[in-house]
Amino acid sequence: MSGDAIRFDGVSFFFGSLPVLVDVGFEVEPGELVHLVGRSGSGKTTLLRLAHGQLRPRTGLVSVNGVPILPKRDLRRLRRRVHMIFQDSRLLPRLTALENVTYALRVADLGLTAGEARRRARAALCDAGLERRMDAFPWQLSAGQRQRAAVARAVACAPAVVLADEPMANLDAASSEVMKCLFRRLTRTGTAVLLATCDVDLGELGSHAAGRVLYLEAGALAEHHPGGTRRWAAV
Numbered sequence: 001m002s003g004d005a006i007r008f009d010g011v012s013f014f015f016g017s018l019p020v021l022v023d024v025g026f027e028v029e030p031g032e033l034v035h036l037v038g039r040s041g042s043g044k045t046t047l048l049r050l051a052h053g054q055l056r057p058r059t060g061l062v063s064v065n066g067v068p069i070l071p072k073r074d075l076r077r078l079r080r081r082v083h084m085i086f087q088d089s090r091l092l093p094r095l096t097a098l099e100n101v102t103y104a105l106r107v108a109d110l111g112l113t114a115g116e117a118r119r120r121a122r123a124a125l126c127d128a129g130l131e132r133r134m135d136a137f138p139w140q141l142s143a144g145q146r147q148r149a150a151v152a153r154a155v156a157c158a159p160a161v162v163l164a165d166e167p168m169a170n171l172d173a174a175s176s177e178v179m180k181c182l183f184r185r186l187t188r189t190g191t192a193v194l195l196a197t198c199d200v201d202l203g204e205l206g207s208h209a210a211g212r213v214l215y216l217e218a219g220a221l222a223e224h225h226p227g228g229t230r231r232w233a234a235v
Contacts, residue, residue, distance in 0.1 A: 033211030
């Protein structure tokens with residue numbers, strides 16, 4: 001069984017007759033942070049949805065922790081180990097920030113007690129700088145606070161894989177820096193993080209990016225290498 005947290009082997013996906021991804025192949029290892037960089041419409045969200053099991057490839061295979069994502073496989077068990085962070089945070093509107101994180105913890109671990117779930121939820125929200133906003137409902141939080149709560153939810157659950165779709169889009173510098181720290185903390189616990197972003201200059205930031213950079217353009221992947229070079233995958 002593969003040791004990769006995420007693996008794409010020859011994956012192609014089409015919307016009707018329009019190719020979005022063509023023969024894409026790459027791996028993300030446990031504890032690795034990978035930035036998936038591409039302009040709007042380049043296929044980043046489609047790739048994340050394939051890794052989450054929301055979509056099925058036309059050809060090729062997607063695997064998580066060495067287990068192929070297949071049409072007849074129970075996705076509920078997979079999604080206890082694969083957490084997706086959406087651009088709009090997707091917090092449950094009738095639950096407070098604390099209740100949102102606590103609920104996610106109990107869904108991820110059915111044996112977790114309510115008290116332990118709340119303890120972990122509080123710790124994760126404190127790490128996200130939301131110690132004074134735990135009892136606020138999503139509509140009472142700013143966009144940055146909602147995104148930090150969504151990332152705290154992922155951190156608390158300690159999944160094997162986190163897929164993040166533009167989690168720092170339109171956020172201020174302070175909120176973005178908090179979330180970068182949270183993602184780095186996740187990788188130190190062995191979680192693989194695949195983070196999609198429109199920041200096409202990310203690869204030029206060198207070590208500041210704190211992770212490997214893959215560029216997605218017209219269905220092709222290129223990987224950033226030291227010195228600012230790019231190696232395009234054959235597609």
